[in-house]
Amino acid sequence: xxxxxxxxxxxxxxxxxxxxxxxxxxxxxxxxxxxxxxxxxxxxxxxxxxxxxxxxxxxxxxxxxxxxxxxxxxxxxxxxxxxxxxxxxxxxxxxxxxxxxxxxxxxxxxxxxxxxxxxxxxxxxxxxxx
Amino acid sequence: xxxxxxxxxxxxxxxxxxxxxxxxxxxxxxxxxxxxxxxxxxxxxxxxxxxxxxxxxxxxxxxxxxxxxxxxxxxxxxxxxxxxxxxxxxxxxxxxxxxx
Numbered sequence: 001x002x003x004x005x006x007x008x009x010x011x012x013x014x015x016x017x018x019x020x021x022x023x024x025x026x027x028x029x030x031x032x033x034x035x036x037x038x039x040x041x042x043x044x045x046x047x048x049x050x051x052x053x054x055x056x057x058x059x060x061x062x063x064x065x066x067x068x069x070x071x072x073x074x075x076x077x078x079x080x081x082x083x084x085x086x087x088x089x090x091x092x093x094x095x096x097x098x099x100x101x102x103x104x105x106x107x108x109x110x111x112x113x114x115x116x117x118x119x120x121x122x123x124x125x126x127x128x129x130x
Numbered sequence: 131x132x133x134x135x136x137x138x139x140x141x142x143x144x145x146x147x148x149x150x151x152x153x154x155x156x157x158x159x160x161x162x163x164x165x166x167x168x169x170x171x172x173x174x175x176x177x178x179x180x181x182x183x184x185x186x187x188x189x190x191x192x193x194x195x196x197x198x199x200x201x202x203x204x205x206x207x208x209x210x211x212x213x214x215x216x217x218x219x220x221x222x223x224x225x226x227x228x229x230x
Contacts, residue, residue, distance in 0.1 A: 107164060
C-alpha cells in the first residue's frame, strides 16, 4: 500500500490551481469536469510526476469551513511539503507575496515554516536531513 | 494579580513558553506546541499547552491577538516590573553594591 493521493479543501479551484502551480511550482496532472463547475483537479511535483497527487477539492461540504477555520485559528497546517531549503523557499515565496504565519524555525535537524495557501488552508514546508 | 503572576511563573513549562516567546513574540498555538516538543522534548498535549497559556494570560504575561483568521500569542513583560518594584531598594548605596 502506498499513498497515491491526498486532498486539500479549497475555496475556489481556479484560484487554487493558480496558487499551487504558478506560486508553489506544482504541475497540473488531472482536470476532469465532475458536474456543476466542479473539477477533479490534481497537481503533482515536477520532481516526481508519477508520485503522490494532491487533489484540490472544492470546500463545499458544510463541515469543511468549521474544520478549516478551527485549524487556521490555532495555526495548524493541513499538509506538509518537503523542500530542499526552507530558508530559500521562504525568501522566494515571501517575495511573491505569500503570507507566512510561522517563519523558518530550526527544531533539531528539521526546519519548518508555515504559510497561508490563500484558499483557506495553512501549509507547512519542511527540510529534513536525508 | 500578584498571586496569579507567581503562580504562572512557578511552573517550568510556562517559563519555557515565556522563553520561546522572548525569542519571538507573536506565535500561533501550533508553533508554541512545535517548539515545546521539538526543541525542548516536552510531550504535552495541545490542550495542555492551551491551559498553560490560559494561566499565563490570566497573569497578564501573554496576550492574544486576532489578525484576520489567525490568532497570535504575544509576550507582555510589564507585569514582571511589579515584582522588581515590590522589593526594589531605592537607596543605591545599600547592600546591593557591596558584592565582592
